[in-house]
Amino acid sequence: MVGHAAEGQHIGDLPDAPPKLSPATEERNRRKIISFKVTHVLLTILLLWLTIVHIIGILFFAKGFLLARLVLDNKSECGVDPYGQPSAEFDGCWHPKTFDRAVIIIIDALRYDFTIPSSRFPIEAGSKFYLDNLPILHETASSSPANAFLLPFIADPPTSTLQRLKGLTTGTLPTFIDIGSNFAGTAIEEDNIVSQLKDAGKTIVHLGDDTWHSLFPGYFDSNMTRPYDSFNVWDLHTLDNGVIEHIMPLLDQSPVQWDVIFGHFLGVDHAGHRYGPDHPAMAEKLRQMNGVIRQIMDKLDDQTLLVIMGDHGMDPKGDHGGESDEEVEAALWMYSKKPRFGRIHENAVLPPATAKERPVGQIDLVSTLSILLGLAIPFNNLGMPIAEAFAGAGNTDWKNLAVVGRWAQSQISRYQEHYSRSRDLGLPQEAYTAQNTFLAQSRYAFEKGQWEQSYRAFIEWHREVISMYRQLWANFNLADMLIGVYLSGSALAFLLFFSRFLRGDKAGLAAGLVRSAGIGSAAGAATGAIVGTLLSAHFSLLTSVFVGAGAGGIAAAIFWSQQHHFAPKSYTPSAWGWMAFVFCVTQSAGFASNSYTIHEDTILLFFLGTFGIVALMSSLRQSSRPDRVLGTYQSIVFILLTRGASFSRLCREEQMPGCRSTFYASTNSSTSAPWQLLIPFSVALIIPEIIKAFYKGTASYAASAGFWIGFSVRMGLVLVAAYWTIDAVNNGDWLVDTFSSTTLQTIGITLARCALAVAIPVGIGTFVWAKPCIDISIAEPKGSVDASGNPARPQLTIFGYANVYGTRYFLVVPVFILASCLLLPPMGQYSIAILTWQILCLLEILDTNALTVTSNSKSSIGPIMLAILGSYHFFKTGHQATLASIQWNSAFVPLRTIQYPWSPLLVILNTFGAQIICAAAVPLVVLWKRSIEKTGLRGLWNDVLDACLTHILYYATIQLATTMWAGHLRRHLMLYRVFMPRYLMANGVLLIVDVVLALAALTSIRIAGLSVGEVFGY
Template identity: 50%
Template sequence: MAQESTEYQQIKAQFAAAKAKAQNDGNQRGQKPAQTPAAASASVRFKTQHFLASLIFIWFLLLHVIGIFLFTKGFLLTRLVLEDKSTCAGPPIKLSDHGDCWLPKTFDKAVVIIIDALRYDFTVPHNETEHYLNALTVLHETSQSQPQNAFLRPFIADPPTTTLTRLKGLTTGTLPTFVDAGSNFAGTAIDEDNLVAQLKDAGKTIVHLGDDTWHSLFPGYFDPNLTKSYDSFNVWDLHTVDNGVIEHLLPLLKIPERWDVIFGHFLGVDHAGHRYGPDHPAMAAKLRQMDEVLRQVIEQLSDDTLLVVMGDHGMDSKGDHGGESDDEIEAALWMYSRKGVFGRTDPGHIQPPKTAKIRPVNQIDLVPTLSLLLGLPIPFNNLGWPIEEAFVGADGQHFEHLSAAYALSGAQIHEYQEKYASVRGSDTNAMILPEAAWQASLTKWDKPLPNKKADQNHWLEISQLFSAYQKEHLKVCKSLWARFDLASMGMGILVLGFALLALIHFASSAAGDRLKIIPVVLRQAFPAAVLGIVLGRMVGFTALELPSLDLSLLGGSLGSLAGYAIAVGSQSLSIPLPTSLWSWASVVFTLSQSVGFASNSFTIWEDEILLFFLSTFGVLALLSSLRQRNPMGQVLGSYHSILFLFLSRISSLSRLCREEQMPICRSTFYASATSSTSAIWQLFIPYVVATLLPSILKSYYSGTRSYEGISAFWIGFCFRLGLLGTAVYWTIDAADNGEWFASISPTTLSGMKIHLAQILLGLAFIAGAVIFIWAPLCIQVLQSTTSEPTKSIIIFGHANVHGSRYALLYIAWHLGITIVSKPMANGSLAVMGWQLFSLLEILDINGLTPTLTQTTPSIASTMVALIASFYYFKTGHTATLSSIQWDVAFLSQSTIRYPWSPLLVMLNHFASFILAAVFIPLVALWKQPAPGNKRPLSSVLNDICSALADFIVYFAVESLATTMWAGHLRRHLMLYRIFNPRFLMGAAVLLIVDVIGIFVGLMFGIWCNIGSVAEVFGWN
């Protein structure tokens, strides 16, 4: 490195001498010599331009944040949380026998066991040989052999199938919404009436064991001396939580006088699914462990204790959950009692259903069932319904008792709905509630009979009427109850739309005008934004129907955009139409992609559409290259075009199929469709990447003689070493998962992984940043050895002095992103990097890089954006919650640590977009020579702004389109399965490319890069 530094100083000294010589020659010709203050002035001028350019992009970022916030605020469904509490003293309907509360209690105590992710088919016998089958048998055995003591039914969860959301539904009986508006809006604790609160108010001693999520939802409710909670986020740990629950649960059953209700939450089945997938020996082992534990619990159970075992959700074929596929929503519910109080109205129902499609029960039905069985009032906000088996009696003929339970639950629901409607006022008018069904049920209930107890048909009819009312009411609530705020949604779309128009105008502005209008725009936009905020606030005080915050944000956004229009008023506000085949291609790719999001099938097969667009560009580039006049250009252009097509096709082999793509799609990203780990052969991919990718990047550097100095050290040694370390990491990870080395402690392997990952991340992001900041240019200076008086200077790498150095930053980020990506994704990202550099050559050969005269959409930026979108799917992700690879949160630490764990997940999930945002300045920098009169630094900065603006335009159009389609299709059957996830992804991607492109690419990368170039060649 000392030699490099000396050579770097020699370069500057040589150029200083050449500059002094030029000044002396100018003096001899009577010209005014260049003065040092002029150079200083040029430096200040460029720094000012760079700072203002960063500010205007930050302004666009703020507009995107405001627009997305406003739309999201109105779109993500809300539910008003009522603070009313049900009490024993105020039953919603009159009964002849209330007992101590609404109904006489059946049990004094309860043990509620949640086996996280217990899918229904895990509990019933099958003839197949999958590992997860026929391992947990006690539930089916007892429900079949002892039908009066136990019953097993499918337990259907309301999506989203996340643990926290499901626990809310299991304790409150309410439907999930994205935002529950209540007194504690910002907190996670449940404030509304719920089962745990009713137990606490009744003076019950409540014990919790297991998943610590319960303590964030119900702080202070559990007995501190008996309760034991455990960290729930380490999905790599299959045993700590389960062993802890078992250790404390079984002894507690021997001292029933110390507790009334026990909640035990096991996590091993869920973690086994996340780590290995359901079809793995580890899953079978966990299910067998649960079977053994439940048998021990049954043996120690007292007669007055109810045992409930359930899953909060299921899991898909890879062990993930969060969506609404059948495997994710179909859990199991089993109830057991020594008393023999359970019955069936239909004798054929004694046999548990073979599939979850037969006789399912909603998860919200657990709340009224447990409440009435334990002698508690049903929580006020409940929408669930008592489960038939628990109230119809052992002989299945106690219809009077069943109708009483139904009447109480129906009356509670009706009372809640009346209160909700009165609080909401006119907001609930659109809901057509089943009032006729309620009146029919109530009339039949109040009708006197000579001998009510003898008339079982009468009670059966009442039960059927109340049940029909509840089903109809629940159907209405699921479709219409949650309220969309159309005003906020419209405001968000308005801000995003006008911001997009301003961004397109800025991107398509003439090169000479773009940097000039920035200071004018900023001077106009700021005071206009302040004025808009004030006006919006004033309107908010008078328009009571609209929140003043929304109006202030809208006013500030539109005010600043009006300031932009005023600033460029002297110029044409029109946006020029495409003038070439390439600019038309850019527009067609962008618009057709965005318009297609109105179709659910287009969204489902988005990866195939993107492959078609990339292939189309490759064919057009090949045809264009063949038309080049220079034979060498024809050959190189054709080579890179064919290579581009080949890489697109190769990368398409990596894919993770959506549920909707089955069965015609075959996933290759994991070892199998039922695994969350990589196949053994995939572990060789990172080693191949470590061997080939540095050499491939070297070839692109060598083409411009830029593989000199620091580039050889960083690419040839550091980058290769980091990639090799990544390969070793995933090998150790596979050894840990597969338990290859029984003699080595799993703790040792985990520790090795964590330390190695920390070293690699430090190499990529810390060492990479330091090297990029202080590295000399990737050039070599040679001086002729002739004996002539004036010796010539040869500079290798001069033709790519900007691009070769900036690419070092991209390579550092590529290494960091590769570290947090799984083995198959390592290969995909390597192909992506190769394809991006091949794209640079195509753009250069065909003259498609940003130029001083460009005023139309850039195909260069559009193709980088398309590549980023394509490789999002090739790195094992889809626009679904279940595709998030949560396990990478533990890549460099054994527990959840903020903000590092979320950052690792974000780097993994949005890997391709982050890399593309870091890469985009290279579109304007690659093969750009040192600054001079023909290529001043200001023009370089202008081209970078153009490339970045066009790049953001693509994602802004996509985000606006997914936002509009999600709003338009807000009542579509596939909203939450397809359109809403795609909207959320589009919004997140837009903000990420904004942040990375501005702060990493434009502000940090360009500043360090151009500063280093200017130190040697001057601030021209």
């Protein structure tokens, strides 16, 4: 490692006795410390206030952007048909029932191709583990078409389990915002098939996934129902075995005490999340499901319907959440011991039906089950009955199809009428022309007894209706969206003005700014309350108060800043500042393109490479030889590390086939390749040595640095490596004959908790109580007198003085590094290790090129490059701006079950660990090799605040850009697949960075600053 400024600071002769401070000096130092602490509190309040403004802006835009439909609380009644007439049917509600009871089995993530034979696929796909292990469904549908049919079951994205359950029970199209409640579902209040069963006096039993109890509290029979925890994706067997254990006795009951059983298996889904679909564990789970289905079939009577279905599929890595074909194409199989089902002839409007059936929508299930079980179709249902369930054995029963189609059509028309009265869709009358034409044709043919023609027209009418709602049911509220953009834009303007154009003592003026913003927020809230009260017909009171508070606070802060410390001279950025500006603006503009958003990781690679090359050229021009050598060396290392990090990739579907994933063992796996287990051990060996080398470059590897970096961090990384080795042993069944899976899991959790103990209590405790990383050398005099003839005294030299601030503060960064490494697979640790090295290289580049943030140089390049580094390594740690790339299993690295709030926090740290590490490192662009004599603690606060605000400025710009582009492209084909996930990610990162800087970085600055100040008296 090339060093710089490694020599110690020569202080002078060692005095005979330590000098005693005068009372005035002690009082002055005491006041400095109090002022430093008060400033910290005020700056923390300032950043938290800015975070609240960001939250208000984000929530308002989301309120207008993510709302998709108005939920009507109307309910269908069994005794009243959709025309408002008393129902004349006694053996059912509106139509004679076909079955008395039903067993409805959801095999979570049952993809359609899991159920069909390998002969349907090319030869190279025939060896997949997920093929030919669940043959019962296809065999029955092929050999007994009157008893069973198998269909591709198309889910409406997003394909989270909670979202799909809502669609499967209400028959409605999903709204994107519901994806956010996947951690804790809320009860369904709109009409649904479960409530219809309850109203009909049916006894309902649920077994399995406890998500059902969040959606339908109090609906299930408490004596026979058995819920199980659903979120532990590492557990493949407990829930499934529990369902099997309890469902078989229920099927053997005599007399039968239940009417409908909902059984929800999760093993297939969990096997996909943990291993991917192409793994022996998936084959084992599918074989288990095959045996369970055979047992259930044997126990059914003629009056019981059996339904087997998947709620969604999975991608080649086993995840789901988006809308790729593999994620949305589940399987649906219905079975009756008595022949009741049929197929549609080839000359029908529907595609021909064979064992490889035509696809049907999941919204069609509710109307199908309702009519089969003699229930009223739920009021909000938008699906049409599945034709095969009503076509009849033998020749197609067109009359029955037309009758059930007419009941569904009349209910959908009733829903349309009520919805139009509640919310205007804003469509001209011409938009309904095609619907009205097909509806008139179907009714005319129905009255004439032309059953086939009537049914065809009903189907065409339904296609028009669904097409209309799919296009329009993102019912955007432009007013709320504009308010959100205005608040986010105002906050960005304040950030830009305050961080880049304002000169003066910002830290000293923090009290006045906070007070002004608080008064402005209060005045704005009061004004909003008055406006909301007077114009209650147009604005809600709560909306007006929040808008007023956010706008008033921002306006007051900008006005106060202009009045007190506005720089009259124009501010012209340096060449480095222009480069940071270009990086930020071009990236923001690029989010208007779906291809740019898809390949964002490549763009960030180009930005980092460009910076490295410019830094290399700048370093070569430095007049000081040590600066020239060190800057050149670190620039070259930075470029090589950037390119090295690019070898860690997780490709999103849109990047295929031009991208090859390396993050996991294969594109079909969620586990690491065996060779990747070398990475954590290499990280444990190399990273402490890298940090140690940078410390030794300024002779700072002293005091607590040796214990924390040389011993504790290394031991923590060794524990991390051991954990991931045990995880691989467990996943690969390498020692299955020696250790049980439970034993290995216990060992792994113990190792993970020990690693966390090293990272958090040991790491934080060391940082809080550590002294500056300095070493004092006392040299004995060579003679008895000095050059002046006075008695010689020992010479005092302080090693580490050149970087006392930077090395003291850096002790907090490994806390985040170690915690992130624990939660990331080996390739993720590879990326975090490179990120750590790159941060240190960046700090040396900034120092040798005089780009650190100081009172004389407000360079923005350091904070901006840290933000770009964090964004780049977000992708390199196995993430993408997609819901499917979230590594949910990180919640169970140190835990056995879901524990709030720890489980969500672990997932957040896993997902945004790179951005969190870079945010925590932002003060280092001020502190690294900073002289402590010049500006004291007050100047320190000013420069740190500049760096923090500039770092937030980058993320706030990205957030505003993605928000505006998502709003502008709200009708774009790729909205839900590309633009909205990136918009959600930008919002999340901005808020996380705000909180990290306010609560972690500023607090650490206070601790490090006081630590140095106590020793050196500044």
